[in-house]
Amino acid sequence: MTAPGIFGTLSAHFRSARDIRLRALIMAERKRVSGRFKILDVGGRADYWHRVGMDFLESQDADVLIVNHEARELAGTADSRGRLRAEVGDARGLAYADHSFDLVHSNSVIEHVGSFADKCAFASEVRRLAPAYYVQTPYYWFPIDPHWPKMPLFHWMPLSWRWRLLCRFKLGFAGPHREVGHAMADLEATVLLDWAQMRSLFPDARLRPERLFGLPKSIIAERTSSRALDREEGAL
Template identity: 30%
Template sequence: MLSKLKALLASSDQPDSLGSQFRKKRLAHFEQLVERNFSGKFPIRVLDIGGRSQFWIGQDLLAARKLEITLLNLTEEPVDVPGLSSVAGDATNLSQFPDGSFDLVFSNSVIEHLYTSENQQKMALEAVRVGKKYFIQTPNRHFFAEPHYALPFVQYFPKSWTFFLLTKTRLSRGNKWNPADAQQYLDEIRLLDRREFKRLFPKAEIYDEKFLGMTKSFTAHNL
């Protein structure tokens, strides 16, 4: 029973986790929007800010060669998958790309990792500038479970309390965190609520991802 619970609460990179199930549902919604908006125009150029190759491997749109995806991270990632390439860059400064360089800018759970509201604003402006369309997702600050730690309500705690819980107990997915990793996450994560997210993307439609009647995450898009 405990092992099943740990699997359910594991990172969304783990296929049996709750986060992975939500990711699959989100990607299905994304695929529907892409098919509807870009029918007859494939392949389209996509910039995935903070994306990894394993996120896309096995996805129908990539397998069908409907997407040509550029993965952007702080360091270039070795990629040997048709339809995927990788570049080094900064989400808050995409000056290597002219306006409208991509048919679509995609980002999944990245904008909350940028330390400050100023950096989040910069990323939002850059995503809208370089992409003709965009699909940007982030967790909801007011969802009861903080998604990075799988702990309830710790987003409202002083960071010193959360650091203690992460490094001195096994309450976070049954594991103790390395202190350096815990501090890094506590420093960089700034969760957004719906009002803040809408302010970053004022012209976007906001798609609410629900769990038990509560909004777990938001996606801003203009598809």
């Protein structure tokens, strides 16, 4: 098996463990809510929730509104049970009232929203829209960026090296890139975060790492409705 293939297999393992954790969080938060449990998924897709489990959402009487800035990412969202809905929107500024939802969820999105100021706007919306949230993102100091799995250490290289490599090789899901502008656009659209930056963005959350071979691979920021957060796992 190739290195990217091994990484993909391990990523699938982490996704499965993440799903278990997310289901536990939803069940815990569900206990305080009467009526339907409302989840906002910022930047998500329907296939993610099919993996989490439509039967599970049904058992929790949970509805999911998926908001994505690209309409093509929302194709196939409708489901026969009416548990999934979709809207096009900008996560840096959403037209929903404070605490319109019971849980805000985001998986591997915040690294794509732009500058740090854009990330601050994104985080502010996440924190504003529900009493509880769950935000996952790849960790900058893990040696493999999941967006470019074929070249370890790629995201630590100088920018001038990276766009040249993208123009010559297929390092991620697309490529090689045909021209510099396209390569630069892809690089600028993915900026990973470290622990201190996530702490700044989500000061009221518990942060915890997902580890691979003892190294932090990604960061999850969680806030519960009770705000009785568990001890932070912050020894990186």
